[in-house]
Amino acid sequence: MKVGTIGSGVIVDRMIEAMKITQGIEVCAVYSRTLLRAQEFAQKHHISKYYDDLDKMLNDDDLDTIYVASPNGLHYSQSKQALLAGKHVICEKPFVPTVQEAIDLFTIAKEKKVYIFEAITTIHLPNYKITASHLKDLGDIKMIQCNFSQYSSRYEKYKAFEVTNVFDPAFSGGSLMDINVYCIHFVVGLFGKPDSVQYVCNRGFNGVDTSGTALLFYTDKFAICTGAKDSSSPNHVYIQGDQGTIRVYGSSCGVCAHVEVLPTKGDMIGKKDTSSSRDIGVDQKPHMIYECEDFLSIVQNHDSPAYEKLCQQTLDVVSILEECQKQNTMV
Numbered sequence: 001m002k003v004g005t006i007g008s009g010v011i012v013d014r015m016i017e018a019m020k021i022t023q024g025i026e027v028c029a030v031y032s033r034t035l036l037r038a039q040e041f042a043q044k045h046h047i048s049k050y051y052d053d054l055d056k057m058l059n060d061d062d063l064d065t066i067y068v069a070s071p072n073g074l075h076y077s078q079s080k081q082a083l084l085a086g087k088h089v090i091c092e093k094p095f096v097p098t099v100q101e102a103i104d105l106f107t108i109a110k111e112k113k114v115y116i117f118e119a120i121t122t123i124h125l126p127n128y129k130i131t132a133s134h135l136k137d138l139g140d141i142k143m144i145q146c147n148f149s150q151y152s153s154r155y156e157k158y159k160a161f162e163v164t165n166v167f168d169p170a171f172s173g174g175s176l177m178d179i180n181v182y183c184i185h186f187v188v189g190l191f192g193k194p195d196s197v198q199y200v201c202n203r204g205f206n207g208v209d210t211s212g213t214a215l216l217f218y219t220d221k222f223a224i225c226t227g228a229k230d231s232s233s234p235n236h237v238y239i240q241g242d243q244g245t246i247r248v249y250g251s252s253c254g255v256c257a258h259v260e261v262l263p264t265k266g267d268m269i270g271k272k273d274t275s276s277s278r279d280i281g282v283d284q285k286p287h288m289i290y291e292c293e294d295f296l297s298i299v300q301n302h303d304s305p306a307y308e309k310l311c312q313q314t315l316d317v318v319s320i321l322e323e324c325q326k327q328n329t330m331v
Helices: 010-021 035-044 054-058 072-084 099-112 126-133 155-159 175-191 288-301 304-327
Strands: 002-006 026-031 049-051 065-068 088-092 116-119 141-149 196-203 209-217 222-228 236-241 244-249 258-262
Touching (some): 002 010, 035 049, 065 072, 072 088, 099 116, 099 304, 116 304, 126 175, 126 244, 141 175, 175 196, 175 209, 175 222
Parallel strands (some): 002 065, 065 088
Antiparallel strands (some): 196 209
């Protein structure tokens, strides 16, 4: 893969470093809206080519893949532009705000014989896959709790009525699209698409959800997915069954740094050690590397089953996000 990037910031910095570490991926060019900013970003990452004209970068024959990490509201248009230029696309989460837009992008990719991926770290992580393999240890699963709450560095500006992209509904900003999407992917990757969804949230002066909780209902269980940009909490996941609980802790569900199995309280009745747990996780590489490796493998091996599985999960999650946005329910 020879990659050109769109966007800047911490996530892009981390993805570029992950791509550099991944054998078989080379970051060859960057795009920004101004030439000076593009040049500075390229120099920061020791990248030789830089553009302030997106069409020119998309027409660069040295590139076969475009990483779209622009503001959320530009994901659809820029991904579509890259696909039509015959490039593979890695689109940052959230993929797009509507199912129809997602279908459009997957259809264009198929017609152009290229791939488009959603960059969502969660489902590619070793500790996530370990979590999936231990669900059987929990007996009948009753409840899943996911909390990814991180006070935004831009929230102070928002409170002063200065709106940046991450708090702008026009750019698909807000806690659901920008941060709770990780929690929803975590649940859907393990349990599939829910039967129904309910969303409640705190909304700011311009209608954007600054924090909120999505309830995902299944026949025999439910999931509580909480995301916040106006407050903080220790990030965690609990998957609760009648024979035990899996806890993912020490990081967000997009990193899954540590995983352990906790016994049920009933198992510990009459025993002195009521804090017994069993570590099942492994030490991981920087978390963005795994998605890069999976995307590269699919492209190189033309792995249609793996690709279709990722596409379906993205469609399922987009449908949930779209339904949550329609409900517009405030607490």
